[in-house]
Amino acid sequence: PSCLNYENPTFGVPGPTVRNQNSWTISHDDNDWTFGVGASDIAIFKRRNDDEWFKKCSHLDACGTIAASDSSQGELIFELPASNMTTGLIIVCGCCGNNVGETMFLKNENLEIKLNRKVLNKSKMDVYPNEKCVRLVKAFKEFDKSSDISKEDEMLMSFHLKKNANEVKISHLIFL
Secondary structure, eight states: OEEEEOSBSOOSOOSSEEEEOTTOEEEEOOOOTTTTOOHHHHHHHHHHTOHHHHHHHOOOOBOEEEEEOSGGGOOEEEEEOGGGOSSOOEEEEEOSSTTHIIIIIISOTTEEEEETTEEOOGGGOEEOSSTTEEEEEOOOTTTOTTOOOOOOSSEEEEEEESSSOSOEEEEEEEEO
16 A cells, blocks of 8 residues: 655655645644653663653654645645555544544535545445545555446545534545
């Protein structure tokens, strides 16, 4: 699989790229050096009273997203490298909280999701592989006869809020 991930740090080269961000905003959590570090380790670092140790041993994980909350922010368009797509599986993950996949993507009537300029049918989507993610496309039609999605030379995935709505925060876009 290939993934575009808005968390920090992120390693490797992202598969999907942003074709047009419009006014969607990118943000990251601002965690201090103790975030995700165990209490006993924090105590050891504090006894050292050494800023260099704090920098070296801090846990750098910070959630990140690209987000919009109203239609004026425009359409967010990702280019999925068609040459790397083998099965057609496409997953989007959101942030933050429980069941955001269902509430932010599946049940959000103000969110329009398109693949190659065609609106995707949300009834064919499901929460997968966890409650923060939604499987937008299960497979290309050559792998799944119930699919109406074909691989094209250019694969563009877009998200657009039709009117002011609850904020949509995308943390990952994954494809295979």
